[in-house]
Every structure is written in C-alpha cells, then in structure tokens.
Amino acid sequence: MAKTWKRWTEPEIARLRQLVEQTDPALTYTEIAERMGRSWRSVKHGVFYHLGASGQRRATMCGEPWTREDYDRLEQLLEQGLTYEQIATEMGRTYTQVRGATERIGLRDPNRRGRNRRIIPEAERIIRDCIEVERMTVPQIVERLAAHGHHVSRHWVHSRIQEKGQGLRKELKRNATERRARLRTLQARRQRAQRQQQEARA
Incomplete structure (x- = not known):
C-alpha cells in the first residue's frame, strides 16, 4: 500500500518556521513533530521543501569533541532504535560522526546499514581470561580492555x-557475588579496626 503524505498548509509552514528558528530552547525535529502532530520524517521534509537552505539545521557541534555525556546520550538513542540520521539530527552532529562514535564505543549494530560490527578476537580473549582466570566483574573488564x-x-x-x-x-555472576562478599568482609574489618582504635584511645 502506497504511503500518503499530508500536505503542508500555509499556517503549518509558518508554525514550522517559528519552531525551527526558536533558540531558547532550541527544539529537535522530534520535539517539533510532537508539537505539530506529524512524524519526524515529515518535519524534516517540510523543512527541506518549504523553508529551503536557510531553514535547514546545521550540525552545530561538528567540530566539538565527544564528551562522556554525549556518549551516554548516544547509547540511549541507539537503544530507542533511532537511525544514525535521526541521532545526528537529535545531537546536532553529522551522520559520519555518529557512526564513528558508535564504532568507538563498540555499539555498532550489524543490522544497521554499513559494514558489520567488528569482532575483536583479542578483546574476546581478554574478556574470557578476566572472567575465568582473574574473576573480574564487568567494570573491571572494561578497565582492563582500555589498558590494552x-x-x-x-x-x-x-x-x-x-x-x-x-x-x-x-x-x-559468581564473580560479582564473590566480589560483593569480599567488599562486605573488608568493610567489616575496617569498622572493627576503627572500633578497636576508639576503645584504645578511651
């Protein structure tokens, strides 16, 4: 069944221009779509066809380095199922930047367009050794991988x-349980030592 597109009216175009040009706060295409009762893609097409180059949003953070907050936001958007194009618009980045950042943190999805996510044999070997030999938990494994x-x-x-x-x-799971038990034991020893020191001073 062919898709039918809802035609943009003049009042809608005026409202779209107002929302796109709003800067305090600046709205994403998704937020504009919610306010106008349209889809994200419909808003994007409306900006392109009715507002022209002056209305198209530029990637305002193209030259900015990625922060930890940016990577956390990227993970959230990927888990929501957004495409790289949608994420780029949401974050004010380019498609290439989003795809590159996704690869850097190891979240490249093989079901998305482009090359399959790289499988790192050395990293997998390190993960197995960390779990089976050194009894590490996931945060410790991440640190060990970063060291390599x-x-x-x-x-x-x-x-x-x-x-x-x-x-x-x-x-x-067993490693995590054992680690929690060791931490509880260590904490109990410290508390006991502190009590003994206080009693000795008294």
Missing part, C-alpha cells in the same frame, strides 16, 4: 558475554 587499547562500553562487554553462552554468564 580497546575502549568499549559496559554494554558492549555485556553483549559479547551474552553471545558466548550461559556458562560464561554464570561465571560472571
């Missing part, structure tokens, strides 16, 4: 472990 030059997120590590089967997941 593999800067990935916890989400990526979890996804690799999930793909390796139930045995490795059980090992990881």
